[in-house]
Amino acid sequence: MSEKYRGLSPAEFFHRNKEIAGFSNPSRALYQTVRELVENSLDATETHGILPYIDVEVRLHEDRPEWVTLRVADNGIGIPAHEIPNVFGRVFYGSKYVVRQTRGVFGLGVKMAVLYAQMTTGKPIYVKSSTRDSDVVGEYLLYIDISRNIPHVQKMRIKKKNKNWHGTIVRLTLEGAWLQSKKRIEDYIRRTALISPYATIRYRSPDGELLFERVSKELPEPPQIGKYHPKGVDIEILKDLIRRSNNNDMTLAGFLEKYFEGVGEKIAQEFLTWAGFQPDTKVKELKLADLEKLATAMKNFPKWRRPRPLTLSPLGPELLKKGVKSILKPEFATAVIRPPSSYGGHAFIVEAAIAYGGEIPPQDNVLLLRFANKMPLLYDEGVDVSRKIVDSIDWSIYKIKFPAPVAVVTHVCSTKIPFKGVGKEAIADVPELEHELEIAIRDVARRLRIYLSKLEKMYEVKRKEVT
Numbered sequence: 001m002s003e004k005y006r007g008l009s010p011a012e013f014f015h016r017n018k019e020i021a022g023f024s025n026p027s028r029a030l031y032q033t034v035r036e037l038v039e040n041s042l043d044a045t046e047t048h049g050i051l052p053y054i055d056v057e058v059r060l061h062e063d064r065p066e067w068v069t070l071r072v073a074d075n076g077i078g079i080p081a082h083e084i085p086n087v088f089g090r091v092f093y094g095s096k097y098v099v100r101q102t103r104g105v106f107g108l109g110v111k112m113a114v115l116y117a118q119m120t121t122g123k124p125i126y127v128k129s130s131t132r133d134s135d136v137v138g139e140y141l142l143y144i145d146i147s148r149n150i151p152h153v154q155k156m157r158i159k160k161k162n163k164n165w166h167g168t169i170v171r172l173t174l175e176g177a178w179l180q181s182k183k184r185i186e187d188y189i190r191r192t193a194l195i196s197p198y199a200t201i202r203y204r205s206p207d208g209e210l211l212f213e214r215v216s217k218e219l220p221e222p223p224q225i226g227k228y229h230p231k232g233v234d235i236e237i238l239k240d241l242i243r244r245s246n247n248n249d250m251t252l253a254g255f256l257e258k259y260f261e262g263v264g265e266k267i268a269q270e271f272l273t274w275a276g277f278q279p280d281t282k283v284k285e286l287k288l289a290d291l292e293k294l295a296t297a298m299k300n301f302p303k304w305r306r307p308r309p310l311t312l313s314p315l316g317p318e319l320l321k322k323g324v325k326s327i328l329k330p331e332f333a334t335a336v337i338r339p340p341s342s343y344g345g346h347a348f349i350v351e352a353a354i355a356y357g358g359e360i361p362p363q364d365n366v367l368l369l370r371f372a373n374k375m376p377l378l379y380d381e382g383v384d385v386s387r388k389i390v391d392s393i394d395w396s397i398y399k400i401k402f403p404a405p406v407a408v409v410t411h412v413c414s415t416k417i418p419f420k421g422v423g424k425e426a427i428a429d430v431p432e433l434e435h436e437l438e439i440a441i442r443d444v445a446r447r448l449r450i451y452l453s454k455l456e457k458m459y460e461v462k463r464k465e466v467t
């Protein structure tokens, strides 16, 4: 018999390979679904200057306890009604394919949740949403048509809006192992509250209700949409930008200035001379070989400015410390932010905090809380760059004797976090990043040592007074 050939749709691919997006079993899938929905809600609020109010509810089905209904509501920017089907029903569709720090980047997360729900319980996703400037509310029940990777709308309704509500409510029912995942989920919510101390998060589950009220009304400066850095390009990016520029007269110099981060007239001229190009060459006339030469030269030119951090949105030491104090309730806490840096054309900023004593339980090792773009990372700690650094440090230099009540918090912000997989759980040890993380961790550790030395001295004085 001869082979039969056909293509595979992206939805079909992820249906077959759920593990790579973190949906490997009912326990992990429930955790991952909570995460995808909460992260979308936070992106839809704080990225747009809205103080987040997020309501998360987990309910077990009365007759079938393995069926879990999850509902997440937010006060975000909402989704235009006509975009709702694609946004929830088409793998690789979204609004975050730009140079800007957000939690989501792939346009995949919520579709994985929809896929998982429909394949385990057969139920569609319910979505209700309204944008800030719209006078209607859209409501949908939809599936993904897996073989075609398009939304299949089961029901829809567009209503006039009578209140001034904006935001999104999402509800889906999936097979989830609640008992096995509840600890992780609670941990995830708690850590999300730590890294977003300006958010109010209400979490209801079969175990009861938790309310994390915001401890600050101050939002970090929202990230701006930026341009590519010249070091981060390849031939396809160049082709795409040239096609989109839609301008037959654009010169190479003009192209570089318009589409790239930190490229002014002077540096564009200097680069083009260095790379052996005529600045007034029309970009439309560049051949593939020219594009290859241009991309290589852009990567190797030593004088580009560093990418600016306007696309990033770190917390800053004050807010980070507030978050750490409110959730870990330590006796001592301190936080630092490192200056912006970059790797391969992507800007990044590292923040770190250390907390000691109080309600932190003494442990044989440093309790590590990792975050990336304000997302808690809970799995795969063993292969994460932060763990590697923490384990390589001799903590006795900092007056820590284990078992000790000490927690280290690391936060990496970047327009491209070097995750080890699409499930976004561990960060790779890119040298530039590792370097910054180590400086930040050692910096807060030094401050802890100063604090512990003071305590020691105080005790010594007291002991002398007593004897």
Ligand code: ADP
Pocket: 036, 040, 041, 044, 074, 076, 077, 078, 079, 087, 088, 093, 094, 095, 096, 103, 104, 105, 106, 107, 108, 109, 110, 111, 167, 168
């Ligand atoms: P990603 O978050 O990586 O972009 P998702 O599949 O999770 O991918 O979401 C797709 C898109 O749906 C997002 O880019 C966003 O535009 C929109 N979206 C999802 N959830 C919300 C929400 N709660 N509020 C507003 N927009 C949302």
Ligand code: MG
Pocket: 036, 039, 040, 103, 104, 105, 108, 109, 110
């Ligand atoms: Mg998402």
